[in-house]
Amino acid sequence: MTIKESFELAKKDYEKWGIQVDHVLEKLQQIPISIHCWQGDDVGGFEVNKSELSGGIDVTGNYPGKARTPEELRNDLEKALTLIPGKHRINLHAIYAETNGEVIDRDELQPEHFANWVKWAKEHDLGLDFNPTLFSHEKAADGLTLSHPDPAIREFWINHCIASRKIGEYFGKELGSTTLTNIWIPDGYKDIPSDRLTPRIRLKESLDKIFAEEIDEQYNLDAVESKLFGIGSESYVVGSHEFYLGYALKNNKLCLLDTGHYHPTEMVSNKISSMLLYSDKLALHVSRPVRWDSDHVVTLDDELKEIALEIVRNDALDKVMIGLDFFDASINRVAAWTIGTRNMIKSLLYGLLMPNDYLKQLQEEGNYTERLALLEEFKTYPFGAIWDYYCEQMGVPVKETWLDVVKEYEKEVLLNR
Structure with a gap:
């Protein structure tokens, strides 16, 4: 599965909670x-x-x-x-x-x-x-x-x-x-x-x-x-x-x-x-x-x-x-x-990929059961697929591939100092 395909699948998981993933990535780029x-x-x-x-x-x-x-x-x-x-x-x-x-x-x-x-x-x-x-x-x-x-x-x-x-x-x-x-x-x-x-x-x-x-x-x-x-x-x-x-x-x-x-x-x-x-x-x-x-x-x-x-x-x-x-x-x-x-x-x-408004509402209503359940479930939502896509769109290495660049720079530059 490509990075784009994984992203599209992950996007659906988040968007069912009203989280506009494309808008999130635009906002992240400005921080x-x-x-x-x-x-x-x-x-x-x-x-x-x-x-x-x-x-x-x-x-x-x-x-x-x-x-x-x-x-x-x-x-x-x-x-x-x-x-x-x-x-x-x-x-x-x-x-x-x-x-x-x-x-x-x-x-x-x-x-x-x-x-x-x-x-x-x-x-x-x-x-x-x-x-x-x-x-x-x-x-x-x-x-x-x-x-x-x-x-x-x-x-x-x-x-x-x-x-x-x-x-x-x-x-x-x-x-x-x-x-x-x-x-x-x-x-x-x-x-x-x-x-x-x-x-x-x-x-x-x-x-x-x-x-x-x-x-x-x-x-x-x-x-x-x-x-x-x-x-x-x-x-x-x-x-x-x-x-x-x-x-x-x-x-x-x-x-x-x-x-x-x-x-x-x-x-x-x-x-x-x-x-x-x-x-x-x-x-x-x-x-x-x-x-x-x-x-x-x-x-x-x-x-x-x-x-x-x-x-x-x-x-x-x-x-x-x-x-x-x-x-x-x-x-x-x-x-x-x-x-x-x-x-x-x-x-x-x-933080941007959390249903923060809904979680606040649950707290105000005293519904601590659902609030805790969602907080825990979102820990294993496909956050990594969104991150990988963001890196690819921004033109930087995806996942640990950046380490190869650092190793090469170390070999060519840092070790010669």
Whole structure:
């Protein structure tokens, strides 16, 4: 049976529930995923005076083929994009600036240092997102940045974040696609602090100074990202969920939820509907925590599907900005991008192919028997046939055939680095 024939049979199963499969695929094609560049080089970046990873970030593994230059990283991203259906975005960190061998500290970064990324994005019809890098730097060596007791260190990082917002605005203007610039900091303490309030006062004051700089929201949106704990900040993180949720709501900023930044029993999927009651938009960094914020490659697990379902059934596809955030150096890095991004898209397709309105009605009626029965039956509906057809229509490899492309690229390119 051909892919088209399997699709037509599967389509009938879904359409008997009123699900217009062709419309679903059109909608899916319009959902951009912001693919993080840092999977390709193990969060190394290209600074002339590069520092060791810090801020509780660790990348394990030494698989051959890590990108060593901006050109290699962009080539690897291009290869991954040929294996991923749809039109997407690329998410950059400030450490991916290109300064032509000149030492430019982070508080002095300019849009010109990302001109090559913008040129490349235009050539490939991609949007760009951005993040200031407040880790892996001598001024973050003690794990404190925007909440640091030293005002000179705070000022350095404030200026870096302001510069980053201007770079985000530049991206938005040049590409005609609004950039999301997200601030995450590693600040916290290893042991139980004697004063939780004062560092948070300093963080709030720093953020107020950063956002006092007028940036056109047509071109750049600001987000703040919380964390539960990290290596070196096991007992206390200054930028907690409650801190940033309050700050975002009060100051009309986006709150970004990283799926690895919460307690293991705390589900991000359960937060989305509540937060959308009070925010016009929110942002996601989708990762897969294993025991801690270990940023494993995203798999098609229950929580990923539940996140997608929450976005779809609450009609929030235009309200939730979806990005990825994982880094695994134990496997082929191009394969990691491909696996993770395809799974994010699969989860959205899964959500779009559910009879969500009818399931909501059953819940309202208290008919929990039929609701549960249908939820379970739809798990074995011919979802794969719809996915295969979508990949074929989008001109990317079907099923696991993409792996052959990655193996060939590894043989011809990655192993020669």
